[in-house]
Amino acid sequence: MTPRCTRREWLGVTAGPLALVGCAKKPVVVTPSTVTIVRAPAYDQSLYGTVRDILQAHRVDVRGRSVVLKPNLVEFEPGSSINTNPLLVHAAYEAFREMGAARVRIAEGPGHRRNTLDLADAAGYFKIVPGFEDNFIDLNVDEATRVFPKQQLSRLEKLYLPNTVLGADLLVSMAKMKTHHWTGATLSMKNLFGVVPSGIYGWPKNVLHWAGIHECIADLHAALPGRFAIVDGVVGMEGNGPIQGVAKSVGVLVAGSDPIAVDATCCRIMHIDPFRVNYLRLAAGGDARLEEGNVKQAGESIAAVATPFHLIPESRGFRLEKS
Amino acid sequence: MSLDRIAQNQNPDGGWPYRHGASWTEPTAYAVLAFLAAGDATRAQRGIGWLKRMRRSDGGWPACAGVDESGWTTALVALVPPERLGWEEHRGAIRWLLGTTGEESNWVYRLREYLSGNAPPRDQSAPGWPWVPRAAAWVGPTSLALLALDREQARSGAPTKEIDERLNEGRRFLMNRMCRTGGWNHGSVNALGYPADAYPETTGMALAALRGAPPNQMEKPLGVALRFLASCRCADALNWLRLGLRAHQNLPAGYVAPAEIQFRTVPEMAVDALISAGGQGRSPFWVA
Numbered sequence: 001m002t003p004r005c006t007r008r009e010w011l012g013v014t015a016g017p018l019a020l021v022g023c024a025k026k027p028v029v030v031t032p033s034t035v036t037i038v039r040a041p042a043y044d045q046s047l048y049g050t051v052r053d054i055l056q057a058h059r060v061d062v063r064g065r066s067v068v069l070k071p072n073l074v075e076f077e078p079g080s081s082i083n084t085n086p087l088l089v090h091a092a093y094e095a096f097r098e099m100g101a102a103r104v105r106i107a108e109g110p111g112h113r114r115n116t117l118d119l120a121d122a123a124g125y126f127k128i129v130p131g132f133e134d135n136f137i138d139l140n141v142d143e144a145t146r147v148f149p150k151q152q153l154s155r156l157e158k159l160y161l162p163n164t165v166l167g168a169d170l171l172v173s174m175a176k177m178k179t180h181h182w183t184g185a186t187l188s189m190k191n192l193f194g195v196v197p198s199g200i201y202g203w204p205k206n207v208l209h210w211a212g213i214h215e216c217i218a219d220l221h222a223a224l225p226g227r228f229a230i231v232d233g234v235v236g237m238e239g240n241g242p243i244q245g246v247a248k249s250v251g252v253l254v255a256g257s258d259p260i261a262v263d264a265t266c267c268r269i270m271h272i273d274p275f276r277v278n279y280l281r282l283a284a285g286g287d288a289r290l291e292e293g294n295v296k297q298a299g300e301s302i303a304a305v306a307t308p309f310h311l312i313p314e315s316r317g318f319r320l321e322k323s
Numbered sequence: 324m325s326l327d328r329i330a331q332n333q334n335p336d337g338g339w340p341y342r343h344g345a346s347w348t349e350p351t352a353y354a355v356l357a358f359l360a361a362g363d364a365t366r367a368q369r370g371i372g373w374l375k376r377m378r379r380s381d382g383g384w385p386a387c388a389g390v391d392e393s394g395w396t397t398a399l400v401a402l403v404p405p406e407r408l409g410w411e412e413h414r415g416a417i418r419w420l421l422g423t424t425g426e427e428s429n430w431v432y433r434l435r436e437y438l439s440g441n442a443p444p445r446d447q448s449a450p451g452w453p454w455v456p457r458a459a460a461w462v463g464p465t466s467l468a469l470l471a472l473d474r475e476q477a478r479s480g481a482p483t484k485e486i487d488e489r490l491n492e493g494r495r496f497l498m499n500r501m502c503r504t505g506g507w508n509h510g511s512v513n514a515l516g517y518p519a520d521a522y523p524e525t526t527g528m529a530l531a532a533l534r535g536a537p538p539n540q541m542e543k544p545l546g547v548a549l550r551f552l553a554s555c556r557c558a559d560a561l562n563w564l565r566l567g568l569r570a571h572q573n574l575p576a577g578y579v580a581p582a583e584i585q586f587r588t589v590p591e592m593a594v595d596a597l598i599s600a601g602g603q604g605r606s607p608f609w610v611a
Contacts, residue, residue, distance in 0.1 A: 076556065112509060114524060117587050118557035141341040146389065160390060181515045199347060200386040202395060202454020203463060204509055210426060210458050240517055314515050 028288035032296040033258030034058065035265045037305055040234050041251040043087045051091040051230070054255045055099060057298065060228060063100035065169035068137075069093060072176045072191050072232075073108045074243060076122040081237045081247035083119075084174050086128040088232050088253070092172060093129065106132070107164050109139030109194050111204045112243075116140060137164045140198040151222035153282055154215035156207070165195045165224065172228045173259060177236030177266055179245055179309050182213055184277045184318035185270060186242045187263040188229035192220040218282035221259065229262040230255045233269065238309035252305050260284050261295045268292065271308035273320040325592040325599075326361055329354050332589055333366065338373035339589045346373055347387040352399035353593035359407065360600040371407055374400055382415030383423075393419060394455040395464040401471035402608065405478075417475055420468050421485055424450040425460025450489075451496035451510075461510040462500055462525045466532035469493045470608045473534070477609065494536065497529045505543030506551070523551035527563025534570035534609060545573050558584050558591035565598050566608065 036054050040047060069092055071084035089106060096104045106129065113119050116138040126132050142162035149159060165171055175191035183190060193205055193216075201207045208216040233252040239245035250269065256262045260283055264274035274280050274290045284290055292302070311319060332339055332354075338346025339354045351370050358367035377384055383393025384400050397419050405413035426432055428450035451460030452468040472490055476482050500510050506521025507529040513519060526548050533541065545568065552564045552575075561580055568574035586592045597608075 113522070115557040115559050115587075118559075118585075122556065138341070141347065143345045144387070144389070146391070181517075199341070199349070200390055200394070200455070202458070202461065204461075206453070206458040206461065207455055240515075244514070244517060244519075312515070312517075 028286065030288045030291075030294040032294050033256060033261035033289075034296045034298050035254060035256040035258070035261045036298040037265065037269070037300040037302065038253045038255070039251055039300060039305070040253045043085045043234055047088055047091040047234075047253075048094060050253060051088070052095040052098065054230070054253065055092075055095050055228075058228070058255070058257060060099070060170070060257070062096055062170055064102045066103045066167065067096045067101045067105070067170045067172060068165060068168040069096075069104065069106045069172045069174055070139075070165075070191060070194060071106065071108055071174045072186075072194065073110050073116070073119050073123055074112065076113070076119060081176065081178075081235045081245075082243060083123040084176050084232045085234065086123060086125045088230070088234070089125070089174055090129045092174060092230060093135075096172075105135050105137055105164065107137040107139050107142070107162070107195075109142075109162070109196065109198055111193060111198065114140070114198070114203055137162070139164065139195055140203075142197065144197050144200060147223060149219040149223045151219060154208075154211040154219045156211045156216060156219060159219075159223065160197055160200050161223065162195060162197055168226070170226055170228060171195075171224055172230060174230050174232065176242075177231050177233035177248075177250060177254070177270065179238050179241035179270070179272075179311060179315065181240055181242075181312060181315055183217070183279060184315060185263070185267050185272050187231055187266045188227075188259045189217050189221050189263050189279060189283065192217065192224060195220070195224070214279040214282055217279035221279075221283045227259055228255070228257050229259045231262060231266050233266065236270070236309065238270075238311075240312050246310075248307070248309055250305065250307055252300070260289055264290045264292075265295060265297070265302060268302045268320065269306045271306060271320045272311075272318045276318050325586065325596040326357060326363070328586075329357060329589055329592050329596070330366060333369070334373075336373055337369035337371075338377075339370065341588045341590065345387060348374065348377060348384050348396035349386070349399060350589035350593070352396065352403060353590045353597070355403055355407075357593040357596040357600075359404065360597055364407075367407070371403065374403070375409065375412060378412055378415070381419060383419035384416070392455060395452070395467065397423075398452070398464065398467035398471040402474060417472070417486075420452070420471060421489055423452055423456065423468075425453045426457055427459050449492045449495035449499060451493055451500075459510075460496060462497065462507045462529055463509065465493050465496055465510075466525075466528035469497075469532035473532075474609055494533060497533055498536075498540065501529075501544060504547065506547035507544070521547055521551075523548075523555060523557075523560035524563050526551060527560065527565070527567035530567025531563065531570045531608060536571075538571070541571055545571055549573065549575075552578075555581065555584065558586045558588075558595065562591060562594040562598060566594075569598075569601070570609070 139162045144160040173188040175188045180186040231254040233250040237245040238248040267274040339350040355370040383397040401416035451465035502521040506526035
């Protein structure tokens with residue numbers, strides 16, 4: 001790969017000579033991460049094969065290991081596109097079991113509602129996932145351990161995190177592809193807010209907002225290695241997400257073991273500029289890992305599935321101007 | 324029935340978990356209140372013992388063992404009668420509540436906002452309570468703190484100015500945070516200028532904390548609460564809606580909870596038991 005300045009670094013040059021010096025001194029070499037985009041037109045039985053194929057293609061080795069699936073559960077609106085679809089989560093559950101995982105659990109800690117099981121029930125999880133209650137952990141009231149983030153970009157000096165998540169060999173973030181009025185997009189990394197226990201921090205998890213939303217997402221990303229991301233883009237949410245938006249059919253699943261690359265790819269599919277999503281840049285430590293050329297796309301191309309998500313006027317600054 | 328299930332869930336250390344596992348302050352405080360209301364002082368006393376061991380040096384309570392900071396559950400412990408909890412512990416809890424406000428009420432924050440040219444929004448004009456220190460005030464913890472201080476004021480028989488001030492400010496906080504449609508969510512009237520919707524749980528909590536408010540101010544939220552009650556799908560919401568409506572003598576006579584609602588957690592079961600122990604217009608959360 002030829003070291004080069006990015007467009008942004010180039011623009012920075014006009015602001016002062018220091019940027020030029022930095023750019024010239026440190027060409028960033030990035031090992032491309034693979035991100036798979038697969039068409040999934042509907043929530044139906046074909047999802048089971050699709051998810052299995054994705055995991056096998058990524059050679060995810062979970063034999064004898066414990067896996068925690070972390071969907072995004074937000075509100076009691078089963079007909080809306082607000083929650084990760086339970087059929088997708090069950091497809092992942094079955095796939096990991098078939099691949100030899102010692103234990104697969106589903107875990108979530110919603111930020112607004114205290115009744116996690118009721119929320120899961122309303123979202124269809126009890127109906128779709130056999131024995132759901134026995135395999136589900138409410139992360140809001142799971143036993144927690146104090147951790148000191150490896151990387152501290154936010155003002156959080158410490159954080160209590162659930163033992164179920166800390167003890168998992170593989171944490172699978174199963175986010176919904178949604179716009180977010182504060183951060184631009186909520187995807188596999190923002191979904192990590194759900195692991196922060198509301199039993200300690202409250203509903204909503206406001207301490208994360210006061211410490212810096214973007215910075216906290218980046219800190220959580222650093223604190224929880226060993227992840228895989230599967231983003232539910234079968235039907236996403238556009239407009240005033242992540243709660244008051246409207247359904248947006250995209251018909252894709254986006255997956256990979258590098259959440260930064262997965263989320264950057266999702267942004268491009270949504271016509272959101274990943275360079276303008278601050279938490280991605282913070283977590284990536286700059287722009288290089290977000291460059292499209294530094295992500296190895298498998299399956300469909302971004303161009304083949306991309307569809308602009310409607311953005312409310314206040315969020316239009318996140319719009320990708322050209323892909 | 325609920326009390327039997329709660330009793331089965333008590334941990335060997337005397338505390339209660341939410342469903343299973345380690346003891347937490349919230350389920351323990353509610354279970355203690357439920358057993359005290361039922362006259363089972365022995366079982367309550369073991370829970371009180373756990374609470375006393377969890378007390379922190381600043382007078383407050385953490386959410387659970389291992390958390391090195393006092394927080395919102397202090398208000399629940401303050402509801403335990405002082406003759407049971409211990410007078411020193413009780414006074415400490417009240418002091419902690421009186422000394423705690425949301426970060427947006429902090430003068431340093433306000434000065435910074437002022438110097439930045441930002442006028443304080445109307446909904447930040449009165450201080451409420453946060454879930455944890457160094458975060459903003461919200462409807463849930465503010466409602467619980469108001470219930471605790473209101474009960475303290477009534478119990479003591481000698482109202483203090485300091486408590487009166489916080490009660491008035493807290494009630495103003497709740498009124499400022501009422502959604503446009505009536506009712507309350509966690510505390511955001513707007514998100515980026517877009518009106519936000521009310522939730523059943525928080526609407527019930529705020530109504531319970533606003534017991535005694537002028538009826539003309541409560542008309543709209545009571546209407547919202549009654550609509551929520553008719554379509555209620557979860558126990559926590561059902562509990563708080565019943566408490567909130569009762570606080571304003573608006574719970575429909577002969578109301579029976581839908582059979583399909585499941586009381587899954589210790590707090591849900593305990594608050595249900597507490598509601599059953601009280602009648603119309605009465606609640607263990609306030610002195611009639």
